[in-house]
Amino acid sequence: MVYIQNDQIQSNVPSAWYSSLENFIVKGKNAEIWDSEGNRFLDYVGGYAVLNTGHLHPRVVDRVKNQLDNFSHSCFAFAPHENAVKLSEELNNRYPIDTETKTFMVNSGAEAVENAVKIARYYTNKKAILSFKGGFHGRTYLAMGLTGKDKPYKEGFGPFPEFVKHAVYPYSYRDISDEDALMSVKDVLNNQLDPNNTAAIVIEIELGEGGYIPASSNFLSQLRDICDKNNILLIFDEVQTGYGRTGNMFGAETVGVKPDIVTLAKGIAGGFPLAAVLGKSEIMDSIHEAGIGSTFGASPVSCAAALGVLDAFDNEDILKNANKQAKTMNAVLSNLMNDFDFIGDVRGYGPMIGVEIVSDKESKNPDKEKTQQIISNCKENGLLLVSCGEFGNVIRFMGPLTTPLEQVEEVLEIFSESVI
Numbered sequence: 001m002v003y004i005q006n007d008q009i010q011s012n013v014p015s016a017w018y019s020s021l022e023n024f025i026v027k028g029k030n031a032e033i034w035d036s037e038g039n040r041f042l043d044y045v046g047g048y049a050v051l052n053t054g055h056l057h058p059r060v061v062d063r064v065k066n067q068l069d070n071f072s073h074s075c076f077a078f079a080p081h082e083n084a085v086k087l088s089e090e091l092n093n094r095y096p097i098d099t100e101t102k103t104f105m106v107n108s109g110a111e112a113v114e115n116a117v118k119i120a121r122y123y124t125n126k127k128a129i130l131s132f133k134g135g136f137h138g139r140t141y142l143a144m145g146l147t148g149k150d151k152p153y154k155e156g157f158g159p160f161p162e163f164v165k166h167a168v169y170p171y172s173y174r175d176i177s178d179e180d181a182l183m184s185v186k187d188v189l190n191n192q193l194d195p196n197n198t199a200a201i202v203i204e205i206e207l208g209e210g211g212y213i214p215a216s217s218n219f220l221s222q223l224r225d226i227c228d229k230n231n232i233l234l235i236f237d238e239v240q241t242g243y244g245r246t247g248n249m250f251g252a253e254t255v256g257v258k259p260d261i262v263t264l265a266k267g268i269a270g271g272f273p274l275a276a277v278l279g280k281s282e283i284m285d286s287i288h289e290a291g292i293g294s295t296f297g298a299s300p301v302s303c304a305a306a307l308g309v310l311d312a313f314d315n316e317d318i319l320k321n322a323n324k325q326a327k328t329m330n331a332v333l334s335n336l337m338n339d340f341d342f343i344g345d346v347r348g349y350g351p352m353i354g355v356e357i358v359s360d361k362e363s364k365n366p367d368k369e370k371t372q373q374i375i376s377n378c379k380e381n382g383l384l385l386v387s388c389g390e391f392g393n394v395i396r397f398m399g400p401l402t403t404p405l406e407q408v409e410e411v412l413e414i415f416s417e418s419v420i
């Protein structure tokens with residue numbers, strides 16, 4: 001085997017795209033990966049919250065192999081294929097919106113968000129969009145515009161669309177209450193935008209990149225009311241909260257609030273690139289003929305993989321396991337929070353848990369350096385984690401929901417040894 005050293009990465013890819021790990025990964029199996037030096041890690045980065053069903057889930061692999069025996073690509077707009085329609089039907093049946101829904105498939109989270117906004121603007125014939133500080137929606141221009149975290153995502157890349165404005169996201173640990181956030185939404189709507197010209201509010205149910213901060217049911221249902229009163233569409237960006245991350249199949253079930261449109265990606269196809277925009281049929285069908293589309297969207301291989309993922313959810317108690325994981329993790333992490341002054345908060349829906357690192361509980365000053373030290377100790381001990389949050393001081397757990405409980409315990413043991 002040829003071992004590629006870091007300098008080989010450095011001479012061939014832009015520095016902004018350097019990897020965190022020094023060695024190539026050569027093998028993955030459920031929650032474990034191995035690198036070219038033979039090191040084994042528990043993968044709680046999971047390809048950035050993609051591997052909800054783990055590396056190479058057998059049901060995903062079988063479906064993909066089967067698909068590859070037949071054909072690998074067809075542009076759906078020209079030659080339809082059954083897996084895309086089956087998957088759309090499954091998603092329409094499963095996503096908790098009361099009216100009939102329809103689903104359109106693209107390649108990435110950003111592309112799904114772009115299309116959701118495009119569809120909302122067309123349907124409402126309104127222009128402006130409200131999103132949230134701390135929110136992350138992707139790296140294309142409109143998605144960057146919607147994103148409410150400047151560094152590293154937006155800095156130097158402007159200008160961004162003028163018709164997007166940001167409200168404050170609720171953050172109880174830092175004293176931003178639901179009421180404060182709702183006031184901010186109303187203020188932005190009335191003073192920076194015009195509710196009569198606002199097409200949609202785009203929000204994550206729990207901030208991902210923004211620091212694993214959950215929004216409450218109370219806040220989201222009041223947001224729903226604001227949308228209803230002003231003919232504004234509510235778009236949930238469930239790219240990260242979907243597919244079991246919050247303990248239910250979809251975050252909307254966890255909070256009991258229903259959007260008009262939702263974006264899904266990441267875990268939807270078990271590691272293959274795929275994203276979906278699902279919305280009320282009346283909205284989705286409003287677009288003129290060929291007004292939406294994508295060459296690679298609904299790739300037959302990714303759709304096959306996605307049906308394998310649903311098979312796994314239907315037959316393997318994945319949600320039950322996700323909630324058991326969450327219970328075990330919360331118990332251990334809360335004890336650590338009681339023991340250590342620098343663990344300020346442990347929070348999140350289901351297994352989508354963030355641990356906020358501060359210099360001490362009283363000042364709550366974000367401690368990025370300590371955060372990086374803990375992450376680096378974990379890596380030395382065989383556990384992969386990354387940070388998030390405005391100040392880079394939140395450690396997030398994005399491992400497979402299929403991780404066996406013994407390995408969840410191993411994760412927590414390593415973490416406990418590494419925080420000291």
Ligand SMILES: Cc1ncc(COP(=O)(O)O)c(C=O)c1O
Nearest residue numbers: 108109110136137138208239240
């Ligand atoms: C909530 C959310 N929306 C959108 C995106 C963008 O997805 P992608 O990287 O597939 O474009 C992400 C990616 O992290 C995300 O977390």
